[in-house]
Amino acid sequence: MGEFVIKMPDVGEGVAEAELVEWHCKVGDPVREDMVLAAVMTDKATVEIPSPVTGTVLWLGAEIGDTVAVKAPLVRIQVAGEGGEAEAVPMAETVTIAPSSPQRGEDARRADEGDSPPPLGQSFTSSDSAGHLLPAGEKGSRAALDTLAKPLASPAVRLRAQEGGIDLRQVPGTGPAGRITHDDIDQFLTRGVQPQPAATGLARKTTVEEIKVTGLRRRISEKMVLATSRIPHITYVEEIDVTDLEDLRATMNASRKPDQTKLTILPFLMRALVKTVGEQPGVNATFDDDAGIISRHGAVHIGIATQTPAGLTVPVVRHAEARGVWDCATEVVRLAEAARTGSALREELSGSTITITSLGAMGGIATTPIINHPEVAIVGVNKIMTRPVWDGSQFIPRKMMNLSSSFDHRVVDGWDAATFVQRIKALLETPALIFIES
Amino acid sequence: MPMKEIVCKLLVIGAGPGGYICAIRAGQLGVDTVIVEAVKAGGTCLNIGCIPSKALIHAAEEFEKINHMANAKSPLGISVEAPKLDLAKTVAWKDGIVGRLNSGVLGLLRKAKVKIVHGRARFRDGKTVEVETETGTQVIRAETVVIATGSEPVELPFLPFGGPVISSTEALSLKTVPQKLVVVGGGYIGLELGTAFAKLGAQVTVVEATQQILPQYDAELVRPVAKRLGELGIRVLTGAKAKGLSDEGVALLIETAEGEEQRLPADKILVTVGRKPRTEGWGLDELDLDRAGKFLRIDDRCRTSMRGVHAIGDITGEPMLAHRAMAQGEMVAEIVAGKKRTWDKRCIPAVCFTDPEIVTAGLSPDEARAQGYEIRVGLFPFNANGRAMTMLSEDGFVRIVARADSNLVLGVQAVGTGVSELSSAFALAIEMGARLEDIAATIHAHPTRSEGFQEAALKALGHALHI
Numbered sequence: 001m002g003e004f005v006i007k008m009p010d011v012g013e014g015v016a017e018a019e020l021v022e023w024h025c026k027v028g029d030p031v032r033e034d035m036v037l038a039a040v041m042t043d044k045a046t047v048e049i050p051s052p053v054t055g056t057v058l059w060l061g062a063e064i065g066d067t068v069a070v071k072a073p074l075v076r077i078q079v080a081g082e083g084g085e086a087e088a089v090p091m092a093e094t095v096t097i098a099p100s101s102p103q104r105g106e107d108a109r110r111a112d113e114g115d116s117p118p119p120l121g122q123s124f125t126s127s128d129s130a131g132h133l134l135p136a137g138e139k140g141s142r143a144a145l146d147t148l149a150k151p152l153a154s155p156a157v158r159l160r161a162q163e164g165g166i167d168l169r170q171v172p173g174t175g176p177a178g179r180i181t182h183d184d185i186d187q188f189l190t191r192g193v194q195p196q197p198a199a200t201g202l203a204r205k206t207t208v209e210e211i212k213v214t215g216l217r218r219r220i221s222e223k224m225v226l227a228t229s230r231i232p233h234i235t236y237v238e239e240i241d242v243t244d245l246e247d248l249r250a251t252m253n254a255s256r257k258p259d260q261t262k263l264t265i266l267p268f269l270m271r272a273l274v275k276t277v278g279e280q281p282g283v284n285a286t287f288d289d290d291a292g293i294i295s296r297h298g299a300v301h302i303g304i305a306t307q308t309p310a311g312l313t314v315p316v317v318r319h320a321e322a323r324g325v326w327d328c329a330t331e332v333v334r335l336a337e338a339a340r341t342g343s344a345l346r347e348e349l350s351g352s353t354i355t356i357t358s359l360g361a362m363g364g365i366a367t368t369p370i371i372n373h374p375e376v377a378i379v380g381v382n383k384i385m386t387r388p389v390w391d392g393s394q395f396i397p398r399k400m401m402n403l404s405s406s407f408d409h410r411v412v413d414g415w416d417a418a419t420f421v422q423r424i425k426a427l428l429e430t431p432a433l434i435f436i437e438s
Numbered sequence: 439m440p441m442k443e444i445v446c447k448l449l450v451i452g453a454g455p456g457g458y459i460c461a462i463r464a465g466q467l468g469v470d471t472v473i474v475e476a477v478k479a480g481g482t483c484l485n486i487g488c489i490p491s492k493a494l495i496h497a498a499e500e501f502e503k504i505n506h507m508a509n510a511k512s513p514l515g516i517s518v519e520a521p522k523l524d525l526a527k528t529v530a531w532k533d534g535i536v537g538r539l540n541s542g543v544l545g546l547l548r549k550a551k552v553k554i555v556h557g558r559a560r561f562r563d564g565k566t567v568e569v570e571t572e573t574g575t576q577v578i579r580a581e582t583v584v585i586a587t588g589s590e591p592v593e594l595p596f597l598p599f600g601g602p603v604i605s606s607t608e609a610l611s612l613k614t615v616p617q618k619l620v621v622v623g624g625g626y627i628g629l630e631l632g633t634a635f636a637k638l639g640a641q642v643t644v645v646e647a648t649q650q651i652l653p654q655y656d657a658e659l660v661r662p663v664a665k666r667l668g669e670l671g672i673r674v675l676t677g678a679k680a681k682g683l684s685d686e687g688v689a690l691l692i693e694t695a696e697g698e699e700q701r702l703p704a705d706k707i708l709v710t711v712g713r714k715p716r717t718e719g720w721g722l723d724e725l726d727l728d729r730a731g732k733f734l735r736i737d738d739r740c741r742t743s744m745r746g747v748h749a750i751g752d753i754t755g756e757p758m759l760a761h762r763a764m765a766q767g768e769m770v771a772e773i774v775a776g777k778k779r780t781w782d783k784r785c786i787p788a789v790c791f792t793d794p795e796i797v798t799a800g801l802s803p804d805e806a807r808a809q810g811y812e813i814r815v816g817l818f819p820f821n822a823n824g825r826a827m828t829m830l831s832e833d834g835f836v837r838i839v840a841r842a843d844s845n846l847v848l849g850v851q852a853v854g855t856g857v858s859e860l861s862s863a864f865a866l867a868i869e870m871g872a873r874l875e876d877i878a879a880t881i882h883a884h885p886t887r888s889e890g891f892q893e894a895a896l897k898a899l900g901h902a903l904h905i
Contacts, residue, residue, distance in 0.1 A: 032564075034745055036728060050743075150782070152846070152871040162778045177844035179871040 004053045004084050006037070006075040008068045017069045018047070020062045025075075029057045037075055040068065055079035153180040160185060170203065216310045227373040230289060234409040237366045238421045242384055243399045245431045252325075265381065265401070266304070267328035269356060271434045272427040273379065274300045274321045276420060277354065283420050284353050286374040287411050294376075294411055303352030303372055304332055306339045314372055315339045316352040325434075356381065367404045376408040377420070441576050444553070446472045448774050449567065449580035451559045451720065454481020456751030456763030457586035458543050463771035465550025472578055474569050476558040479543040481588055482752075483760040485536055486607040491627075493532035494610060495634045495791055502637035502670075514830070523638060526613045533611075561721035564744045582746050582774050585734065586767065587720055589713040589752035596682040597622065597690075603683065603707045606631060615639050616705035620690045622680045624651035626790040628710035629663065633793050636670045643673040643702055645680055645692055652790065656802055662833040662853050663792045670793070683707070715753040730755060738781045740770050748773075762786050785849075785868045787861040794834050795857050799864035800849030803839050812842040816874070816898025818890045820854045822905045825885040831855035836890035838874070838898055845874040845899070856887060863891055874898050 008018065022039035025031055031051045038049045059076040062068050151168035153161070157180055161168045164185075171188045173180035213221060245268060253262045277284035281296045288295070300321045303314040315335035320328060338344035355372040358381035369380040382402035388395035403424065407417040427433050448464050450457045453475035461473040478485050501523055506512055508520040547554055555578065557571035564583065569576040591605040599605050604612075609631050617640065621632040624646030636642040644651065644667070651667075651674060652660045667674055677695030684691055690702045715733050728735040728743035733755040740748045748770045751763030765786075769779045787799040806813045819835045820826035826834075834854025840847050850864035867877055877895035882888045889904075896902045 032726070032744065034743060035726065036743060150784070154870045158782050162780065162782070165778065175871070176873045176876065177841075177846040177871065 002079050002081055002084070003058065004055060004077045004079045005073050006049065006052065006077065008040070008070050008072050008074050009047070009049065017067050020064055020066050020068055020074075023060060023064060025057050025060075027057050027060060031055060031057060031077060049074065051075075051077065053077055053079050151180055152178055157182055157185065164189075216308075216313070220311050223373065224370060227370050231371050231373060232409045233368070233371060233406045234412070234414060234417060235368045235404060235406045236414075236417050236421050237402055237404045238425055239400050239402050240425045241389065241398050241429050242401045245428050246384070246399050248431045261326070261330045261333050263325060263329050264332075265384070266332055266356065266358060267325040268428065268431060268434060269379065269381065269424070270302050270317065270320050270323075270328045270332075271325055272424050273302065273354060273356070275427060275434060276423045278321075279423065280416065280420050282412060282416060283377045283407070285376050285411070286353060287376050287408060288374060289410070297353040299353065301351050301353045303355035303375075304335065305355060305357035305372075306336050308340045308342070310342070313339045313344070313349060314352060314355060315344050315348050316350065318351070354378070359383075366402055369404060369406045371406055371408055376411050377417075378406050379424070380404040380406070441571075441574050444472055444555070444576065444578045446470045446553070446578065446580050448472070448582050448584065448771075449474070449578055450584045450586060450767075451567065452476075452481065452586035452588055452751070453479040453543070453547075453554070454586060454588045454751060454763065455483045455760040456588075456767040457481065457584065458547060458767075459764040460584055460586065460750060460767030460771045461552045462546050462550045463768045464774055465547070465552040467771065467775035467777075469771065469775050471550075472553045472555060472580065473547060474555045474557065474559040474567070474578070476556075478540055479547070479554075480536075480540055482590075484539050484543065486610060488760055489539060490532050490536055490610045491606070491630055491634075492791060493535055494528070495630060497528045497531070498634035498637035499793070505637075523615065525615050525638065529611055529613065559720055561724045564725055564747050567721075582748065584740075584767070584770055584774075585720075585742070585747065585749040585753060586751045586763065587716045587753050588763075589715050589758055591710070592712045592714050594622070594680065594709055594711060597680060597707065597709055599709070601683075602687060602704060603709060606708070606710055609635075609706075609708050612706070617641060618702075618704045618706075619643070620645060620702050620704040620707045622690070622707060622709045623711040624648075624674065624676070625654075625710060625712065626652060626792065626796075628708065629667070629792045630790070631708060631710070632672060633667065633670065636667075636672045637793075641671070643675065643704075645678045645690070645702070646674065646676045647679050649676050651676065652792075652796070655790070655796060655798070656804055658837070659796055659798075659802075659851055659853050662794050663790075663796065665833065666793050680709075713752065713758055715755075717753065739773055739779065740766050740781070757786055757788060759786060759788060783869070784871075785865055787865040789858040789861055791858065794831065794854045797852045797857050797861045797864060798849070799851075799861060800847070800868045801839055802849055802851060803837075806839050806848050811848065813839055813848065814842050814845075814874075814898045815839050816894040816896070816902070818893035818897055818902065818905065820887065820890060822893075823885075823887060823890050825887050825889070826854065828885070829855060836860070836894040838877070838891070838894040840874045840895075840898055847872050847874065847877065847895075850891070850894075852890070854887065854890075860888055860891060863888060 018040040020038060021041045024036045024038060031037060031054065033051060033054045035051050036048045037051050040047050040049065055077040057075060058078050061072065061074045068074060152173060153168055158168065160182070166185060166188065168180055171180050171184055174184055175181045242265065245265070249263050249268070256262050277300055284300055285294050285296045299319050302317045302320045304317060305312060305314050315338065317328060317331045317335065323331065335344065335348060338348065352372060352375065354375055355378045357369050357378060361383055363381055363383040365382055367380045367382065369378040371378045380403065382404060384399050384401040386397050387400045389398040389400070403421060405417065405421055447470040450461045450471065450473040453473050457473060458479060461471050464471040483489065501521055504518055504521040507516045507518050510517050544554065555569050555571065555576055557569040557576065559567045559569045561567050566577060566579050569578060593599055597603050606627050615635060615638045619632065619635050619640040619642045621628040621642060621644045624644045628644060629651060632642045632644050650657065650660060651664060664674070675692070675694060679693045681691040681693055684701055688703060690704050690707050692700050692702060694700055717732070725744055725747065727747065734742055734749040734753050736742055736749050736754045740750050740754065742749050750766035750770055752758040765783060769781060772779045785800040787797065790796040801809065803813060803815050815837060817835050817837045821832040826832045831854070834852065834857065836850070836852040838847060839849040847867050850867065852860055874895045877892055878899055880892065882892040893902050893904055897905065
């Protein structure tokens with residue numbers, strides 16, 4: 001024969017102790033598994049303590065009215081075989097809605113339109129099987145909270161939900177008065193848990209959607225890992241005053257017909273890049289780190305990072321060194337469209353020697369661009385903002401834009417990176433220089 | 439020699455409406471099922487309750503109708519000779535119906551391959567019962583046991599059954615109509631039977647301790663019934679307490695609402711002060727199941743506090759109605775067969791077969807308000823209903839209770855001749871989650887009393903057509 005100790009269970013709600021309100025057994029009583037031994041009460045609920053074992057009561061740990069700490073021994077039971085101990089698992093929760101806190105009832109009703117709310121200001125223990133509320137003096141069933149949450153649905157819909165293990169409280173009803181229809185269950189099953197309409201309050205979402213990483217997303221993923229794992233990035237952020245460039249751009253665009261491509265910042269930046277890499281060929285390069293060879297390219301094939309419905313792609317404006325701003329502009333638009341519609345050719349999506357990434361108005365203040373491996377530099381365009389700039393005697397509004405550029409620090413030193421960006425800055429701030437033959 | 443033990447998956451104790459439905463459904467689902475019945479298949483409902491009382495009520499109605507015509511009071515222009523009644527023959531007819539249904543239930547059980555054991559069951563433990571059969575003690579072991587032992591009439595300690603004091607059971611098998619009948623308890627059983635005997639010629643007095651007959655219904659619903667009781671010459675004493683039999687046993691002593699002692703001469707005293715769960719005589723003590731008041735405590739799957747022991751029907755609480763027990767029995771059978779089921783019914787309709795009949799489904803206006811609902815109520819009186827006029831019974835109404843915000847129907851009540859048949863429409867509307875508009879927009883056949891349901895919905899919506 002062994003001894004089994006039942007301890008005060010954690011009754012939840014962060015309470016550390018509960019009041020013993022009822023003993024259903026006394027010393028010497030035989031008890032069966034699942035038989036209720038005692039009832040304890042917190043400030044919110046009365047919880048019954050069932051016996052996890054069959055045996056004979058040896059000892060009771062408290063008198064009615066005593067406050068018992070959670071995990072303190074409550075009952076000792078003599079059992080056949082080896083003893084043990086366990087924290088009791090509370091069985092029937094009898095919720096009491098105190099007259100002083102009608103809030104609970106209000107909330108419960110709001111959370112469940114179309115249901116029978118509990119009587120306000122009354123206390124009840126539970127529903128009987130007929131769904132009738134029993135007076136507090138009578139013991140109720142285990143499903144104490146069921147009456148608080150009866151969704152509105154026809155019997156056939158309810159049966160289908162029970163058989164399919166669907167909690168109808170989670171299914172938004174589109175029928176009259178929020179009735180849940182068969183279609184709603186279909187929708188629920190195909191789409192998973194939907195956020196509840198605001199009127200019914202907040203609901204937990206427990207669904208996990210698994211998406212297999214395939215196609216372009218897998219290629220993006222592999223490319224990013226390759227770039228970040230192999231390339232030690234250095235990112236350099238500089239601000240550029242583009243007021244003059246914007247004026248020039250506006251002037252140049254003013255004479256364009258509606259069907260003609262208009263200039264963005266991008267073609268000017270591309271031309272500035274071409275001009276700069278002529279002086280700094282180490283930036284317009286690819287690095288085959290396995291072979292230990294840096295290839296400096298005469299051609300400037302500029303990759304333009306482009307968002308498509310399937311994900312990020314980098315179409316390439318080939319031979320930017322041989323294109324003027326208008327040509328660059330037209331080619332960027334054509335390639336971006338081709339990339340978005342998936343009609344870009346393979347060679348149009350590969351072979352770049354340096355890359356520009358721009359999110360336009362979404363460009364933020366600074367970014368940390370990831371280099372398009374095996375290139376060694378990427379130039380990121382941030383958004384243009386009008387900011388106050390001190391001109392030596394006063395603040396004046398200027399159109400300012402940051403460039404966030406990353407370099408492969410293995411082959412581009414910080415000094416060279418800074419020089420490169422400063423040169424671009426000089427060109428963009430005095431855009432006439434872009435067009436001067438060197 | 440001891441009988442061979444029966445081992446089965448499901449054992450149902452009691453073949454009343456809950457028990458036999460449970461067993462039939464379990465049998466249909468291929469569950470190896472045994473049912474034990476101590477008296478007769480069909481339980482209280484079939485043998486001494488719903489069915490025989492309705493037979494008697496019907497006979498009484500017919501008799502009263504003809505009597506009415508014989509008194510040359512009928513505006514229908516029919517006159518007949520005064521009818522004669524042979525109550526023994528009426529009772530025999532009623533017994534014939536009961537007999538047919540008895541064998542029908544047994545046939546259905548057999549068809550579902552349920553083994554029937556006749557005798558009184560007694561629990562040995564949660565899995566084992568002993569049944570005292572005619573041929574000896576039969577031990578049955580089962581994985582799951584369903585307790586469906588039902589209920590029995592409450593006896594008043596100062597007015598024990600016996601002699602002139604009878605319960606509803608004896609009232610249904612009287613050989614002659616008592617000249618003076620006193621009914622103690624003005625609930626639905628007392629009024630149904632009291633009305634029937636009044637129609638059969640008895641001088642009936644109803645003694646009710648509370649201030650209103652049919653205390654579970656609101657005054658509006660009860661009014662047409664009270665009016666009709668008066669027309670039938672039934673004396674109703676509310677606020678009056680039965681005290682006991684007079685010494686010579688031919689009168690009931692009562693204390694009236696005014697505190698006076700009164701002596702009500704009676705040939706028979708019918709005590710209908712409620713029913714109590716049958717918790718004794720089958721070894722409940724061996725199981726020590728949790729109670730909910732007098733009843734067994736169950737959860738939303740009809741599970742008791744002991745694993746593998748379910749309970750259904752009257753033993754599990756109010757409302758003590760056959761159709762509730764049947765629905766519970768069906769659910770438990772499906773659970774035992776491995777299906778996922780919980781009790782999710784929205785309403786249990788109830789019918790009171792008084793004259794006129796009362797039907798309730800869902801919440802009454804008072805109940806709805808007490809639960810915190812803002813409601814709109816639509817009431818359509820049968821005196822505006824063509825069919826009611828042609829049937830010479832215009833008393834009563836249909837009343838519908840709906841949420842004011844969504845027009846969701848919360849309850850429907852009706853009182854009137856034949857309204858019991860409307861109970862299915864009322865319950866269906868509530869189970870389906872109907873709104874007032876759903877009922878208002880459904881074509882109800884003309885001319886029927888059911889139009890009252892549609893009109894009540896229209897009334898609640900503010901545009902009734904016939905009032």
